[in-house]
Amino acid sequence: MPNHDEFRPMRSRGRARTREDRGEVAHRSLDTTFAEYAAKYGLTPPGEEAVTDDPPYGDRWTTWPDSTPTQRGPRPHPDWVITELGAVDTELGILKTGKEADVFLVERSVPEATRRTLMAAKRYRDPKHRMFHRDVGYREGRRDRESRVNRAMAKGSAFGREAVAGQWAHAEFAALSTLHSAGVAVPYPVQIVGTELLMEFIDDDGGGAAPRLAQLRPDTAELHDLWEQLAHNLSLLALAGYAHGDLSAYNLLVQHGRLVVIDVPQIVDVVGNPHGREFLDRDVRNVGGWFVARGLDPARVDRLGSDLAADARLD
Ligand SMILES: Nc1ncnc2c1ncn2[C@@H]1O[C@H](COP(=O)(O)OP(=O)(O)OP(=O)(O)O)[C@@H](O)[C@H]1O
Numbered sequence: 503m504p505n506h507d508e509f510r511p512m513r514s515r516g517r518a519r520t521r522e523d524r525g526e527v528a529h530r531s532l533d534t535t536f537a538e539y540a541a542k543y544g545l546t547p548p549g550e551e552a553v554t555d556d557p558p559y560g561d562r563w564t565t566w567p568d569s570t571p572t573q574r575g576p577r578p579h580p581d582w583v584i585t586e587l588g589a590v591d592t593e594l595g596i597l598k599t600g601k602e603a604d605v606f607l608v609e610r611s612v613p614e615a616t617r618r619t620l621m622a623a624k625r626y627r628d629p630k631h632r633m634f635h636r637d638v639g640y641r642e643g644r645r646d647r648e649s650r651v652n653r654a655m656a657k658g659s660a661f662g663r664e665a666v667a668g669q670w671a672h673a674e675f676a677a678l679s680t681l682h683s684a685g686v687a688v689p690y691p692v693q694i695v696g697t698e699l700l701m702e703f704i705d706d707d708g709g710g711a712a713p714r715l716a717q718l719r720p721d722t723a724e725l726h727d728l729w730e731q732l733a734h735n736l737s738l739l740a741l742a743g744y745a746h747g748d749l750s751a752y753n754l755l756v757q758h759g760r761l762v763v764i765d766v767p768q769i770v771d772v773v774g775n776p777h778g779r780e781f782l783d784r785d786v787r788n789v790g791g792w793f794v795a796r797g798l799d800p801a802r803v804d805r806l807g808s809d810l811a812a813d814a815r816l817d
């Protein structure tokens with residue numbers, strides 16, 4: 503067992519006195535020391551106003567630089583998309599609390615400039631806070647390659663739940679990008695950061711969100727026009743090989759008479775999926791029922807079903 507006492511005299515004998523001990527340098531005040539630290543590490547010296555990194559107004563700096571090029575919408579970016587690094591995001595309120603996500607209205611603006619743009623921010627909840635689960639089945643084959651993520655998802659840890667929410671946000675961002683490029687009327691996907699998807703805000707005349715189809719009471723001419731637009735959009739989807747997968751009068755917005763398809767994270771690859779034809783038919787039946795209840799000839803619904811199967815080369 504070593505005797506530590508032996509080492510003590512050596513240590514004290516060997517240690518040189520500091521220059522301060524020997525009176526060679528002036529005693530430094532705490533203020534001087536702090537001022538040096540403050541200058542070096544960007545701290546605020548006492549008595550001065552704090553300099554923060556917060557934006558001049560708004561809730562946060564723009565998240566545009568947080569997204570990599572693949573996490574941004576298809577090029578060319580529409581001219582209303584604000585890409586300036588000095589821009590600021592302000593949350594203006596909640597548009598809708600959904601079953602799986604909440605949708606907020608966010609303004610992005612450039613300080614001291616007149617440019618501002620409104621976006622819908624869809625924030626996916628982690629599965630624990632959802633009211634129903636679309637995960638089962640749909641998520642099959644979408645497994646994250648990283649096994650840590652797989653294990654966390656299986657265990658349902660906070661990290662795993664966040665990963666599932668992020669997957670849904672990412673699936674919707676990818677679907678919107680594909681469909682937008684295929685010419686389908688969908689909100690332009692601006693960017694994705696984590697579990698938040700920022701997209702074009704589909705507004706109405708009063709500045710609020712455009713109504714859902716389900717809220718409208720169209721006259722005969724409007725009903726036929728909306729049906730034509732729906733058929734056209736579903737045909738573009740089918741030609742690209744997809745069914746919406748959750749189509750209803752609640753997932754269609756009507757902006758100044760223009761039909762816009764929303765809520766697309768679960769789009770189904772009808773060629774690769776063994777039940778592709780069933781997904782196509784179910785979409786048409788669900789939304790077709792709404793139109794027929796308002797006077798559309800049911801034969802047109804049947805015809806759309808077979809037209810889409812032909813578009814997707816399934817018949
Ligand atoms: N881009 C948008 N522009 C305007 N409003 C939007 C937009 N995206 C979503 N909304 C509004 O938010 C609602 C919910 O969006 P969405 O259907 O995508 O989410 P959800 O979680 O599936 O909701 P729900 O459970 O009600 O279907 C829409 O019905 C619509 O009113």
Ligand SMILES: [Mg+2]
Pocket residue numbers: 600752753765
């Ligand atoms: Mg929806």
